[in-house]
Amino acid sequence: MLDHSRQSLPARPGVGYKPQHFPGLMADPGVVGWLEIHAENYMGEGGRPLAQLRYLAERFPISVHGVGLSIGGEGRLDRDHLDRLRQLCGWLNPVSFSEHLAWSTHDGAYLNDLLPLPYTSATLARVANHIDEVQTVLGRRMLLENPSTYVAFAETAMAETDFLTEIANRTGCGLLLDVNNVYVSGTNQKYDPRAYLDAFPLHLVGEIHLGGHDEDRDDHGRRLLIDSHGAEVVDPVWALYAHVLVKGGPRPTLIEWDNDVPEWPVLAAEAARAARLLEPAK
Amino acid sequence: MTQTEFARALLDPGAAVPDGIVDPEGRPAPKRFSVYRNNVASSLTRALETAFPTVRKLVGDEFFSAMAVIFLRAHPPRSRMLMLYGDDLPGFLEGFPPVAHLGYLPDVARLDQAMRESYHAADSEPLAEVEFQRLLSTDIAGLRLRLAPSLRLVRSRWPVQSIWAANAEGGPSPNPGPEDALILRPEFDPRPHLLPPGGGAFVEGLLKGKTLGQSLDLTDASASLPAILSLLITGRAVIGVEQ
Numbered sequence: 086m087l088d089h090s091r092q093s094l095p096a097r098p099g100v101g102y103k104p105q106h107f108p109g110l111m112a113d114p115g116v117v118g119w120l121e122i123h124a125e126n127y128m129g130e131g132g133r134p135l136a137q138l139r140y141l142a143e144r145f146p147i148s149v150h151g152v153g154l155s156i157g158g159e160g161r162l163d164r165d166h167l168d169r170l171r172q173l174c175g176w177l178n179p180v181s182f183s184e185h186l187a188w189s190t191h192d193g194a195y196l197n198d199l200l201p202l203p204y205t206s207a208t209l210a211r212v213a214n215h216i217d218e219v220q221t222v223l224g225r226r227m228l229l230e231n232p233s234t235y236v237a238f239a240e241t242a243m244a245e246t247d248f249l250t251e252i253a254n255r256t257g258c259g260l261l262l263d264v265n266n267v268y269v270s271g272t273n274q275k276y277d278p279r280a281y282l283d284a285f286p287l288h289l290v291g292e293i294h295l296g297g298h299d300e301d302r303d304d305h306g307r308r309l310l311i312d313s314h315g316a317e318v319v320d321p322v323w324a325l326y327a328h329v330l331v332k333g334g335p336r337p338t339l340i341e342w343d344n345d346v347p348e349w350p351v352l353a354a355e356a357a358r359a360a361r362l363l364e365p366a367k
Numbered sequence: 368m369t370q371t372e373f374a375r376a377l378l379d380p381g382a383a384v385p386d387g388i389v390d391p392e393g394r395p396a397p398k399r400f401s402v403y404r405n406n407v408a409s410s411l412t413r414a415l416e417t418a419f420p421t422v423r424k425l426v427g428d429e430f431f432s433a434m435a436v437i438f439l440r441a442h443p444p445r446s447r448m449l450m451l452y453g454d455d456l457p458g459f460l461e462g463f464p465p466v467a468h469l470g471y472l473p474d475v476a477r478l479d480q481a482m483r484e485s486y487h488a489a490d491s492e493p494l495a496e497v498e499f500q501r502l503l504s505t506d507i508a509g510l511r512l513r514l515a516p517s518l519r520l521v522r523s524r525w526p527v528q529s530i531w532a533a534n535a536e537g538g539p540s541p542n543p544g545p546e547d548a549l550i551l552r553p554e555f556d557p558r559p560h561l562l563p564p565g566g567g568a569f570v571e572g573l574l575k576g577k578t579l580g581q582s583l584d585l586t587d588a589s590a591s592l593p594a595i596l597s598l599l600i601t602g603r604a605v606i607g608v609e610q
Contacts, residue, residue, distance in 0.1 A: 128448050129487030133555035136490075153447030159370045166447050191374035194443040197414070198406040200373065203387075231458065235402040238368065239387040273399075275391040302400040303390060311402055 094146055094180050094292060094337035096363060098356035101150075101314075101341045107137060109349025116360040117353065119146040119180070121339050125153045127177075128169045133199070137296045138177065148181040148292065149174060156215045156229070157188035157202040167222050174223050181292060181337075183228035184219070186212065186249065203238035204248040209255075216256040219353035228291045229253070230261035231319050233269040233298075233312035245270070246284040253289050260286065262336075264326045265318065271309040273303075278325055282358065287333030295326060295359065296341035315344035318355060323362070330366035338363060377401070377407050378440045411439040411452070418453045419479040422460075422472060424534045434463070450487055452479055471525035478527050478548055478559060481519035485550045485557035488517035492602035502608050508580030512573050513607035514599070517552035520570050521559070528561040550603030560598055563591035570595070 097118030100106075101331060110117070120141055127138050141147065154162065155231045174182060187199035202208050219227055231249060243251075249260055262285060271278035297316030303309040318326075318340070330336070368387040376382040390396040412435040416423055423431040444453040457476040486488050493515070502510060522528060528548040532538030547567030548559040562570065565588030572582030583589060599605050 125447055125449065130449060130489035132486050132488060132490065132517070132552070134487070136555065154448075163447070169448075188370060190447065191370050193445055194374065194378075194406050195445065195447050195449075196374060196377060196443065197410045197449065198377075198403055200370075200377075200403060224579070236388045236396050236399045237391055237393075238603070239389050239393065240368070273391075286410070302398075303398050304394070305390070309399065 092180070094148055096197065096335035096337055096362065096367065098359040099148065099337060099339045100352055100356055101339060101343060102141065103342075103346050104137065105346060106349045106352065109353070113353070114145075115353040115357060117145075117200055117356050119148060119337065121148040121150050121341075124149050124151040124170055124173055127173060130238055142177055142179075145179060146180040148183065148337075149179040151178065151182070151184040152199070153189060153197075154184050154219065155188045155190040155218070156219070157186060157200075157208065157212055158190050158215075159188070159211070160191070162215050162218055163190065167219065170219075173328060174225065182223060182229060183224060183230055183292060185230045185232060186252075187232050191333065199232055200340060201232060201234045201236060201238070203240045203282065204243040204245060205240055206242070209243075209248060213252055213255040216252065216258050220256065220258065220300075226257060226259060228259045228261040230263055230294065231266050231270075231285075233266040233273075233310075235273055235311070237274060244284065246281060246286075250286045250289075259291040260289045261292045261294060262287070262329065263291045263296070264329060265294065265298060265322050265341075266312060268319075268322050268325060269298050269312050272308055272310045278321075280292045281329060282329055282332070284327060287329065290329075290333060292334055293326065293336045293338040294341050295322060295338060295355075296343075314341045316342075317351075318358075323358070326359070327362050330362055335363045335366040377404055378443060380404065393578045408439065411444070411449075412436060414444075414449045414452050414462075415439065415456070418483055419456065419476055421479050421531055421534050422456075422476050425469070425472065425475065425530075426466065429533050434465070437463075445515040451484065456480070457458050471523070471527065471530060474521065474525050474527045475530055477523075478521045478531055478550075481521050481550050482557050482559065485517045485519050485552050486555075488552070491515045491517070491606045493600075494607055496600075498608070499600065499605070502610075505596070505610075508532050508578060508583075509610065510573075510579050511576060511609040512579070512599070512605050513609065514573060515552070515602075515604040515606050517550075517557065518602075518604045519550040519557075520567065520574060521550070522567040522571070523547065528559050531559055549598065549602075551598070551604050553601070553603040562598075564588070565591050566595050 099119035102120040296314045299311040299313045301309045384397045384400045415435045444452045448490040457473040460473045524545045526541035528546045529541035547562040565586035568586035569588040
């Protein structure tokens with residue numbers, strides 16, 4: 086029987102669940118207090134993925150994180166996909182549902198990347214409409230995540246923090262603050278991540294993400310960071326995270342490690358590091 | 368800049384970067400744009416690598432990656448459920464000149480795809496053994512078997528099951544000749560089994576809702592019937608019987 090009583094994620098570390106961590110997690114979850122899954126990986130009809138998820142959901146609060154809804158897409162939301170999300174959220178009753186400020190589908194082709202958006206009044210209206218639709222269909226409030234970006238748009242007319250604040254005001258959605266994305270985008274777009282965080286509506290943040298990134302060079306030889314979820318969280322991102330906790334108080338914090346996934350103890354150690362920062366913020 | 372232009376440039380490396388894509392100083396930024404191009408190609412290549420392990424083993428990692436990029440640009444996923452991405456690959460391989468000499472490759476891709484479909488298929492409960500015993504003592508020719516949703520049949524004029532076994536489990540080198548593979552998933556892990564002669568047409572009949580008798584009429588599988596039924600029963604693949 087699933088526990089349907091939980092209303093929000095605990096202000097503790099969580100991890101992005103990977104099947105290869107099942108034995109390690111069961112043997113010793115350490116400080117890990119909740120799990121996040123990618124919705125699209127659990128939209129099959131049955132088999133091991135769903136059996137494992139049912140088992141985990143009896144033991145941990147679950148956050149469902151969508152990566153394929155294409156909320157920023159110019160076209161309509163894919164109703165079949167939204168329906169699959171509704172079914173998943175229906176039987177699983179996760180504590181939280183979140184998606185990205187990005188687009189990934191165009192003209193029926195799914196591009197499997199979180200693509201960037203110009204921040205304009207037209208984008209704002211479109212994204213707000215799509216979030217209204219998602220929240221209506223799912224019957225729950227969602228969290229919207231700030232993106233990692235590599236390019237800018239000549240037509241952008243708003244700061245990302247203003248854009249996100251306005252979306253939340255219009256739709257009532259909460260925000261998912263990915264601190265690594267702030268560091269990546271700040272470096273790539275030449276703004277001060279700390280100033281970004283100071284402008285971010287921290288009272289709307291229902292969850293924090295921490296992850297690793299790769300480093301490259303842009304067209305002019307300047308540092309270009311690439312969100313990879315494939316490495317440890319770097320020290321400057323931990324420092325920004327501490328800044329957020331001091332300003333905004335403790336929040337449920339996810340360690341994201343989706344590529345080159347390490348052994349369980351490595352991930353557990355990252356979660357423990359988050360716990361050491363969360364504890365004094367309580 | 369529209370998403371149509373952006374998407375087209377993502378999938379076509381020869382296309383120009385759309386106007387209005389800039390760096391923080393407002394300068395054109397083709398290298399920055401290529402991060403998105405690379406993300407799309409590499410993430411979908413990874414999905415295909417996971418999806419088609421036997422094809423990949425047969426052609427090698429580097430060839431597979433190069434082929435995957437050509438495939439994914441022409442056949443990007445039509446669903447956000449990447450777990451089933453690639454059902455166009457067998458057909459693509461049939462018309463891909465560099466693998467024309469590997470006639471068996473499309474059917475091997477069909478087997479890989481069927482394995483994945485089986486893995487994610489709905490769960491089911493097998494018919495209880497006592498129920499079976501009771502039914503087998505009646506006139507079985509008129510029985511219709513309801514088969515597990517995770518069951519898949521791959522029929523081939525190539526030794527597709529032996530090729531799979533040689534690559535996945537270090538089995539012996541395949542002998543030429545047609546093979547029909549029956550994929551069964553007794554619990555969570557699907558596995559292909561070699562059907563005895565006539566088995567492919569027989570199971571195809573069952574899948575079309577024909578009775579045991581009608582299915583036997585399609586083929587000369589009478590001698591193989593006990594072996595096929597035993598495979599279905601031990602694979603927990605018979606989930607109901609209609610008289």
